[in-house]
Amino acid sequence: AQTVTQSQPEMSVQEAETVTLSCTYDTSENNYYLFWYKQPPSRQMILVIRQEAYKQQNATENRFSVNFQKAAKSFSLKISDSQLGDTAMYFCAFMTNSGYALNFGKGTSLLVTP
Amino acid sequence: DARVTQTPRDKVTEMGQEVTMRCQPILGHNTVFWYRQTMMQGLELLAYFRNRAPLDDSGMPKDRFSAEMPDATLATLKIQPSEPRDSAVYFCASGWGRAGVTSTDTQYFGPGTRLTVL
Numbered sequence: 462a463q464t465v466t467q468s469q470p471e472m473s474v475q476e477a478e479t480v481t482l483s484c485t486y487d488t489s490e491n492n493y494y495l496f497w498y499k500q501p502p503s504r505q506m507i508l509v510i511r512q513e514a515y516k517q518q519n520a521t522e523n524r525f526s527v528n529f530q531k532a533a534k535s536f537s538l539k540i541s542d543s544q545l546g547d548t549a550m551y552f553c554a555f556m557t558n559s560g561y562a563l564n565f566g567k568g569t570s571l572l573v574t575p
Numbered sequence: 576d577a578r579v580t581q582t583p584r585d586k587v588t589e590m591g592q593e594v595t596m597r598c599q600p601i602l603g604h605n606t607v608f609w610y611r612q613t614m615m616q617g618l619e620l621l622a623y624f625r626n627r628a629p630l631d632d633s634g635m636p637k638d639r640f641s642a643e644m645p646d647a648t649l650a651t652l653k654i655q656p657s658e659p660r661d662s663a664v665y666f667c668a669s670g671w672g673r674a675g676v677t678s679t680d681t682q683y684f685g686p687g688t689r690l691t692v693l
Contacts, residue, residue, distance in 0.1 A: 494678070494680060498684070503686070504689070505686045506666060506684035506687070507684075508683065508684075511681055513680075557678065560678055561608075561630075561672075561677045562608075563608075563620070565618040566617075
């Protein structure tokens, strides 16, 4: 079975600070994709960042970056210069190259305070 | 700005009524997914279509749920009869998959339909 674990149900950060959200996963496959999705109160699931397992370089999208540790099966998300609009539920997700369903973690609720 | 659209945004209905949710995938995408989100179960895959053909609907209760793609621009999810336990947010997602490869490298989600069955 493939599982995704987000060990931090809730986190809080002050505006302009940096925060890191944790995610670990379990799979026996070698080729897969990892994602972070953001779900603000509007309910929309928004893709934040994507990582291909065969790429050693960590993905970066503006203020969002990941720390991908394949051997440790860890995929954390770092948000730099946090903004009030970053307040949302963040889901880590995983998909194998041979599959099609996204396996989601339970999510981390992030609150950015002024 | 290409995006997945879903209608209705919210639906409140009474137990036993038929519910139809609609999704327009991103133009050019050949793969459509239906997911359900609940507090207890999180996000679960209900159905998966490639080139309009249903390839996996094992996540759906077969006796009451049905999913179709009448054409490349429309996917529907129908519940008949609806029950209170069907209350959830239903997401449609689309992506592009290469021939011979089951996965899509990225799935783009619509805004979801929040269904409440009384």
